[in-house]
Amino acid sequence: MRELTNLSxxxxxxxxxxxxxxxxxxxxxxxxxxIGQSGLFDPDWYSNVYPDVRTAGLDPxxxxxxxxxxxxxxxxxxxxxxxxxxxHPHLTALGVNPLxxxxxxxxxxxxxxxxxxxxxSDPSDDATVQxxxxxxxxxxxxxxxxxxxxxxxxxxxxxxxxxxKDTSCLDLGSGSGIVALGTAMQLGANVTGVDLFPTSYEAxxxxxLHHGISDAMAAKVTFQASDAELSALPDGSFxxxxxxxxxxxxxxxxxxxxxxxxxxxxxxxxxxxxxxLWKSExxxxxxxxxxxxxxxxxSREEILRGTKHPLHRISYDSCSRxxxxxxxxxxxxxxxxxxxxxxxxxxxxxxxxxxxxSWTDIGIDGVTVLARRN
Numbered sequence: 492m493r494e495l496t497n498l499s500x501x502x503x504x505x506x507x508x509x510x511x512x513x514x515x516x517x518x519x520x521x522x523x524x525x526i527g528q529s530g531l532f533d534p535d536w537y538s539n540v541y542p543d544v545r546t547a548g549l550d551p552x553x554x555x556x557x558x559x560x561x562x563x564x565x566x567x568x569x570x571x572x573x574x575x576x577x578x579h580p581h582l583t584a585l586g587v588n589p590l591x592x593x594x595x596x597x598x599x600x601x602x603x604x605x606x607x608x609x610x611x612s613d614p615s616d617d618a619t620v621q622x623x624x625x626x627x628x629x630x631x632x633x634x635x636x637x638x639x640x641x642x643x644x645x646x647x648x649x650x651x652x653x654x655x656k657d658t659s660c661l662d663l664g665s666g667s668g669i670v671a672l673g674t675a676m677q678l679g680a681n682v683t684g685v686d687l688f689p690t691s692y693e694a695x696x697x698x699x700l701h702h703g704i705s706d707a708m709a710a711k712v713t714f715q716a717s718d719a720e721l722s723a724l725p726d727g728s729f730x731x732x733x734x735x736x737x738x739x740x741x742x743x744x745x746x747x748x749x750x751x752x753x754x755x756x757x758x759x760x761x762x763x764x765x766x767x768l769w770k771s772e773x774x775x776x777x778x779x780x781x782x783x784x785x786x787x788x789x790s791r792e793e794i795l796r797g798t799k800h801p802l803h804r805i806s807y808d809s810c811s812r813x814x815x816x817x818x819x820x821x822x823x824x825x826x827x828x829x830x831x832x833x834x835x836x837x838x839x840x841x842x843x844x845x846x847x848x849s850w851t852d853i854g855i856d857g858v859t860v861l862a863r864r865n
Contacts, residue, residue: 522591523556526566529594533567539629540565540622542697560588565622620688624667628698637669638704640735641677644762648861651831653760655680658730661754663747664737665714668695675711676704680731685717685724719743721750729754733762739769740809744818748825755864761827764859769812770848771856772839776806784845784853815858827862834858 526532534552538545541564544554555566561583565572575589576582582592627633645655656679662671665684672695675682684690692714696706717723732751741747751761767774775786780798786807789797798804815834822829835857845853 519553519556522588523552525594526556526588526590527552529566529590531566531570531590536567536626537564540625542625542629542694555590556588560590561586563589566590568626621691621694624691625694627667628669628694629701631702634669634698634702637667638673639677640670641673644674644733644735644764645678647762647831647833647859648760651861653861655731657681659683659728661685661724661729661732663732663734663751665690666737668692668712668714670735671712671714672699672704672709674733676708679708680711682712683724683729684712684714685721686714687716687719689716690714719747719750721747721754724754726753727756727759729759730756731760731762735764736766738763738765738811738818739767739774739813740806740811741813742811744811744813744821745824748821748827752826752864757864759864760830761862761864762860763818763862764857765813765818766835766857768856768858769810769814770852772853773856775810777803782842783840784842784848787848788844814852815855818858818860822860822862826865828865829860829862831861832858833860 532552532555537551537555537559541559544551544559555564560566560572563573563576563583570590570593572589575593579589579592582589627637641655645653647653655674658680660674660680660682662674662682662684665671665686668684668690671682671684671690674680692709692712696709699706699709715723732755738744748761755761767776769775770787772783775794777786777794777798780803781789781794786794791807794807795804798807819829834855836855839854839856841848841853
């Protein structure tokens with residue numbers, strides 16, 4: 492009975508610390524003004540990343556101020572609410588909006604990017620990954636670009652007799668699932684998408700319908716979570732394996748390529764596209780944050796302090812620094828013989844601090860390879 496009494500006391504005490512129903516307080520209006528003026532709230536991003544808000548027809552700013560912030564939802568790509576709540580866990584019990592606390596704490600006086608490494612998005616956190624994927628799914632331009640990536644893959648191998656219709660394909664690193672859907676619908680392939688974090692089939696189809704894309708071929712696509720060894724997949728089970736813009740984040744390419752070799756049928760083909768390569772102008776994925784090639788001359792600490800987008804920090808730390816020679820050796824070691832290669836080289840402006848860098852390294856920013864299983 493004493494334990495129950497103590498529990499009731501603490502429950503009552505914690506409730507007394509929590510703010511009253513925010514829908515009834517005039518302070519919510521003032522908080523909405525502060526959030527809107529902070530430069531950290533993006534209503535379009537918020538509605539796309541949290542489609543339940545859009546579906547319910549709610550005002551994104553008011554929803555974030557009243558409910559979203561205390562629930563751990565982020566106001567935009569430049570502030571990670573969950574990371575902030577991990578840093579200040581008592582705020583969850585109090586129902587305090589993390590962005591308001593950030594603005595009140597004085598940290599915002601240093602600028603909206605005044606985060607220490609502990610406040611960065613956790614790349615191992617499934618919710619962080621799913622938030623990023625929702626942002627891609629509901630971005631019409633990005634959706635279209637990724638959906639049509641299948642056509643690029645098809646064109647790359649078509650002249651040498653490669654066909655995908657009614658074949659079994661493995662999408663290695665399926666992410667949001669857009670490329671897998673495009674491969675099934677445009678090339679007629681049966682696609683299995685695998686990723687360390689499971690791809691949401693429901694979110695993919697909802698976004699596709701929103702963008703005016705039929706789900707008639709959606710039954711040809713399945714997704715599952717997988718480890719880096721692809722251990723859940725049987726040997727010799729796929730005609731094709733493909734991976735687009737994933738391998739620049741793979742730290743043990745030989746190990747993964749051996750797994751690709753294992754799941755391919757004899758004579759099966761592996762399509763690999765990497766962009767950007769590490770030593771190219773945007774090799775660290777620091778778009779909009781730094782001058783081109785900055786990642787090659789600045790320290791990690793300087794990069795983390797100057798990066799505007801939390802997800803860019805994750806991308807920077809997850810870059811494997813793989814180079815063309817490394818990739819060639821890894822493919823051959825894994826028993827995959829390249830049969831076609833295309834290197835992308837575009838005109839670039841070289842800043843003064845990068846004039847000493849190798850032209851070959853900085854001039855080639857991407858590579859596409861088609862390799863056959865021995």
